[in-house]
Amino acid sequence: MEHESLFSLSNPEFWVLVALVLFFGLLVVLKVLPGALFGALDAHAGKIKAELDEAQQLREEAQALLADVKAQREDAERQAAGMLEAAKADAKRLAEEAKEKLEEQIKRRAEMAERKIAQAEAQATADVKAAAVDLAAQAAEAVLTARLSGLKSDPLVDTAIGQMGAKLQ
Known part of the structure; x- marks a missing residue:
């Protein structure tokens, strides 16, 4: 068998090659192949651009949110x-205020204690005076009784002595 060349008319591979070239040529002439190919590429590029735009928008939103959170943190x-x-x-x-109140309370208590001491002193002085008056009245009564014991008892003197004791208290 002879070896046939690829470009011979009886070679089936030649006709497949011719059909393929004609098919691609027809697609190019009808603008199907470049249009479809470029259209698909443009659609894919559009999707990628949309995704990039969305990613950029999300990034900007995230940065704005981060700035807002930082501002809120600083404010907090x-x-x-x-x-x-x-x-x-x-x-x-x-x-x-507590120190002032404590000092005021200490001052009030000190004043109250001083008043109580003054009252106690006054009461003691009054008690001593009353005791002295009672003692003086008793002494005067004893002296007068001793002087008048030899004399007749005078009701006037007895009344005056009784009144004197009451008045001195």
Whole structure:
């Protein structure tokens, strides 16, 4: 068998090659192949661009959200610092108020104790005076009784002595 060349008319592979070239040529002439191919590529490129745009948008939203969270955190930290300072100031103020109240209470109790001491002194002085008056009245009565014992009893003197004892108390 002779070896036939690829370009001979009796070779079936030649006709397959011719049919394939004609098919692709027809597709090119009818603008099916480049249009479909470029259309598919354009559609795929459009999808990729849309996904990239969406990814960019998501990234921008995430960055905005991150900035918002950072701002909220900073605000919360400022508020916490303010609350801490206010609590310290309140604690200091309460401590000063408690100290003032304690000093005032100590002062009032000292004044009350001084008044009680003064009252006790006055009561003791009054008791001593009353005891001295009673003792003086008893002594005067004893002296007058001793002087008048030899004399007749005078009802007037007895009444005056009784009144004197009552008046001296």
